Amino acid sequence: xxxxxxxxxxxxxxxxxxxxxxxxxxxxxxxxxxxxxxxxxxxxxxxxxxxxxxxxxxxxxxxxxxxxxxxxxxxxxxxxxxxxxxxxxxxxxxxxxxxxxxxxxxxxxxxxxxxxxxxxxxxxxxxxxxxxxxxxxxxxxxxxxxxxxxxxxxxxxxxxxxxxxxxxxxxxxxxxxxxxxxxxxxxxxxxxxxxxxxxxxxxxxxxxxxxxxxxxxxxxxxxxxxxxxxxxxxxxxxxxxxxxxxxxxxxxxxxxxxxxxxxxxxxxxxxxxxxxxxxxxxxxxxxxxxxxxxxxxxxxxxxxxxxxxxxxxxxxxxxxxxxxxxxxxxxxxxxxxxxxxxxxxxxxxxxxxxxxxxxxxxxxxxxxxxxxxxxxxxxxxxxxxxxxxxxxxxxxxxxxxxxxxxxxxxxxxxxx
Amino acid sequence: xxxxxxxxxxxxxxxxxxxxxxxxxxxxxxxxxxxxxxxxxxxxxxxxxxxxxxxxxxxxxxxxxxxxxxxxxxxxxxxxxxxxxxxxxxxxxxxxxxxxxxxxxxxxxxxxxxxxxxxxxxxxxxxxxxxxxxxxxxxxxxxxxxxxxxxxxxxxxxxxxxxxxxxxxxxxxxxxxxxxxxxxxxxxxxxxxxxxxxxxxxxxxxxxxxxxxxxxxxxxxxxxxxxxxxxxxxxxxxxxxxxxxxxxxxxxxxxxxxxxxxxxxxxxxxxxxxxxxxxxxxxxxxxxxxx
Numbered sequence: 001x002x003x004x005x006x007x008x009x010x011x012x013x014x015x016x017x018x019x020x021x022x023x024x025x026x027x028x029x030x031x032x033x034x035x036x037x038x039x040x041x042x043x044x045x046x047x048x049x050x051x052x053x054x055x056x057x058x059x060x061x062x063x064x065x066x067x068x069x070x071x072x073x074x075x076x077x078x079x080x081x082x083x084x085x086x087x088x089x090x091x092x093x094x095x096x097x098x099x100x101x102x103x104x105x106x107x108x109x110x111x112x113x114x115x116x117x118x119x120x121x122x123x124x125x126x127x128x129x130x131x132x133x134x135x136x137x138x139x140x141x142x143x144x145x146x147x148x149x150x151x152x153x154x155x156x157x158x159x160x161x162x163x164x165x166x167x168x169x170x171x172x173x174x175x176x177x178x179x180x181x182x183x184x185x186x187x188x189x190x191x192x193x194x195x196x197x198x199x200x201x202x203x204x205x206x207x208x209x210x211x212x213x214x215x216x217x218x219x220x221x222x223x224x225x226x227x228x229x230x231x232x233x234x235x236x237x238x239x240x241x242x243x244x245x246x247x248x249x250x251x252x253x254x255x256x257x258x259x260x261x262x263x264x265x266x267x268x269x270x271x272x273x274x275x276x277x278x279x280x281x282x283x284x285x286x287x288x289x290x291x292x293x294x295x296x297x298x299x300x301x302x303x304x305x306x307x308x309x310x311x312x313x314x315x316x317x318x319x320x321x322x323x324x325x326x327x328x329x330x331x332x333x334x335x336x337x338x339x340x341x342x343x344x345x346x347x348x349x350x351x352x353x354x355x356x357x358x359x360x361x362x363x364x365x366x367x368x369x370x371x372x373x374x375x376x377x378x379x380x381x382x383x384x385x386x387x388x389x390x391x392x393x394x395x396x397x398x399x400x401x402x403x404x405x406x407x408x409x410x411x412x413x414x415x416x
Numbered sequence: 417x418x419x420x421x422x423x424x425x426x427x428x429x430x431x432x433x434x435x436x437x438x439x440x441x442x443x444x445x446x447x448x449x450x451x452x453x454x455x456x457x458x459x460x461x462x463x464x465x466x467x468x469x470x471x472x473x474x475x476x477x478x479x480x481x482x483x484x485x486x487x488x489x490x491x492x493x494x495x496x497x498x499x500x501x502x503x504x505x506x507x508x509x510x511x512x513x514x515x516x517x518x519x520x521x522x523x524x525x526x527x528x529x530x531x532x533x534x535x536x537x538x539x540x541x542x543x544x545x546x547x548x549x550x551x552x553x554x555x556x557x558x559x560x561x562x563x564x565x566x567x568x569x570x571x572x573x574x575x576x577x578x579x580x581x582x583x584x585x586x587x588x589x590x591x592x593x594x595x596x597x598x599x600x601x602x603x604x605x606x607x608x609x610x611x612x613x614x615x616x617x618x619x620x621x622x623x624x625x626x627x628x629x630x631x632x633x634x635x636x637x638x639x640x641x642x643x644x645x646x647x648x649x650x651x652x653x654x655x656x657x658x659x660x661x662x663x664x665x666x667x668x669x670x671x672x673x674x675x676x677x678x679x680x681x682x683x684x685x686x687x688x689x690x691x692x693x694x695x696x697x698x699x700x701x702x703x704x705x706x707x
Contacts, residue, residue, distance in 0.1 A: 061666070093673075094460060094461045174545055174560045185651035239546075240545075242546055243540065243546060243547050244537065251546055380672065387656055
């Protein structure tokens, strides 16, 4: 009876004063959309006073373009997801997003409930917390176990020398190579090659110091990675353009990728997927065997915009979604991507997913996955990395040490 | 009579009102906004701050912009001859065909309406190190062609793709020009004993001048607007040689969050493109009278 009166009262209040309507944009990804539809329907039933209007980020060449155009037109949503760290730093810089630590204890309570204290530290922008990380996709290497077995291996290669040795057995120039050491020529490809290898070689150390605005990869780790890339090209162990899906076609033995590829690959290449072995990125030969191998984290988060009509209500919605472990369970069921929480391997709620070798490998790597540097000049820095580091290494234009020094000098000019 | 005139005035105003409104919204407003952005600093939030000529001075010192302008000249040097020659060959071949003319035209025009993203993926597979083209080359000559890996060859490869896309469309423009030349001219020349080569150089080519200038102008403006192919295939590399003005503009506006500077890049692109078109017309355009 008490519940009935409470419900009636809240309904009367809603009718009398009108409900708060918050617009929430989700990533243009059908699996994530499915998750959010279910969650928002549940919330809207529960809270008639704060209604969430769900829609996908409008079609554009990129999510960033759609969001920026909406901000310029004064039509920005109240909340949106699919925000990568570099974009978040830019949005914070122009004052378009609201710091979540303004909610003080409520924010920290949520962070503790979702077991993500260390993770949010990686998202600190100029001492403030603007983004609520949703998922963290560690980058792992997939190896063709079936082909490796044929070559006499019972585990994937770990160190650079093992890659060279494997290459001598497998590579046939212009036909097949051990791996594509360079992910591509776009600026974002640097996340999936040099930065990933650097994190692996250095035990997760920063490549850029965002406080001092200096590139700091001109050290022993950076040099080892540069020498590795240089040698891969010099000795013809790798190639750049190998057409679509060379891994599944057997043209390469290993590739780096994130968990977003699992469902697609299982459907498209059902014969290959059971034979895939997962491993962290390769490391220098002297990397200690008893230490975990770090990797790059492709992570995305959620933000509240400054123009939000009711920021408190928006944060209540976020708190409700992410304080319930069952919602993260639903997230995994729908998307197969590891939520950004530190207890994936220990929380019993996630135990059943550990039977899936792919999910298990990615979930275990979350703790050692480092997000990119939180700087507002991500594109220019990574374009410079392409021009002054990756391409000279590919085309063997100089010695790795000199190339590395030049790249750091050029990047520092941009950051200064 | 006077009332009829007023009625006519209203009618006339009504007709042009649609055009004027459309122009005000889709041309006037963006133009005013462009001028404001060019002289200010604005980052999508808040009001633009007036900075005078700072954005224009910045472009003169921007080494990336200068590199991209050189790239554009490089693209022009490849693309205009490639497009003109291939379209001319296509048009001449088409004018000599007796059967399946529509089928051939449609086949070539399909390329023009194909999705840029789709054919970019197709070409990157075709030109891959282990792709079908390189396999043939390797089996015949023992080497492979670095289509997208070599800085100079990458520009040529992108031009090859753009030529494939536009050869049908531009070929049709030249074909229309060919059809407009009276056959009596060719017959008279033949009766006077002129060779086919002589006829081509002294009759066909000069009379095709309007069509060829149209194609050259189209190809010039097209070159300043190349985006999808390098964006999808080379990412602007290798060594930034396939980075185009449009990619730079897009990245500056939406990825670097600097729409003011992107506007100045757009203005510079428009000025260069229009100037070049004027120069081309002044130098090569001829008055052609067929009657």
